[in-house]
Amino acid sequence: MGGGKTAAPERRALPVEVRARGRRLEGYAATFGAEADIGGLFVETIAQGAFSGSLKRKADILALVDHDPGRVLARTRSGTLRLSEDSRGLQFDLDVPETSYGRDVLALAERGDVGGMSFSFTPIEEHRDGNRRELRSVELHEVSAVLSWPAYDGTTIQARSLIVPAPIRLYAERTLRILELSR
Template sequence: MPQQPEAEIRSLVRDVEHRADDAGKMTVAGYAAVFGEIADIGGHFREVLTRGAFEKTLASSDVRAYFGHDRGRVLGRKSAGTLRLREDEKGLAVEIDLPDTSDGRDARTLIERGDISGMSFGFVVTKQEWDETGETPLRTIREVVLDEVSIVSEPAYDGTSIAMRSLDAARKERRQQNFNAAARRLGMKVTLDLTSRSKARA
């Protein structure tokens, strides 16, 4: 059985907005990711998301919102309409209607107090590029499958090892491509040499 791709986690420390309607229901809103901003991932590599990275996954995936990436603490769900996701020119915009549960009330209190500092998302990369011409490798993420979004109290960059394995794979692929190109050049040279010798004998 093929191994399932592993999910990575990135957090964005930005203000999380909140508003309550007349019935007291609270909606929180913010960005789980932004485009074009280069993040330093633990000094191992830099990373940037391009616009369009979430386009396909938002059209097909039923995503859930969690409290602190804990799958037992659901705050909203896309198919239920309690989680709304959209990609705009800035990034991945998130709106969550908090439930009247202990986790929902805790999240509301922490947001009102200013203890919640951002949003986060779990994802699997499906299209990416690596550039190692600079001092630190740069990973450009062009497409992902969105696994979940979360309200978080601190930034998280889980999945560094997964990304590093991806970099190793990209390096191996480049070495193989360079080897194949060198073999083709050598083959062409041998062919030309043989052709030249045949003409000389004639």
């Protein structure tokens, strides 16, 4: 970065997986080392620790639906969004609001229909080598549940539930017994 210009925030999106646990979504908004083809212009990876500066500054980071600031799912300032880094990537855990879009995202995540996770950032430090770009440090603005196609592979989103409703549990148990008897 340099030259006195403020760079426009960039966005990256990633695919997901789903499990159930109450009104929470959790998973990875970004994974380290995964390659993403950015519009045929370059191949991008994220270095481990790229988000640590944003997390240490305790900036107010939002969780949105499809990067839409009108559909806020959670935020770090209120404690409804929790972010951390591990050796795999940027983990998130959020409390889903009781709103129409919150219910929609939760229902789609439970069915496995959410396309992935995405994040919006401004690069602070990067390394370029030909058509390759490695993000080494970024200012994270938001993470988003993406309902269509993400850019990065390896992200996850899970709907978590500690309690399985009795009708679903009984149906699953009967289905397993039928499958066992049919072998």
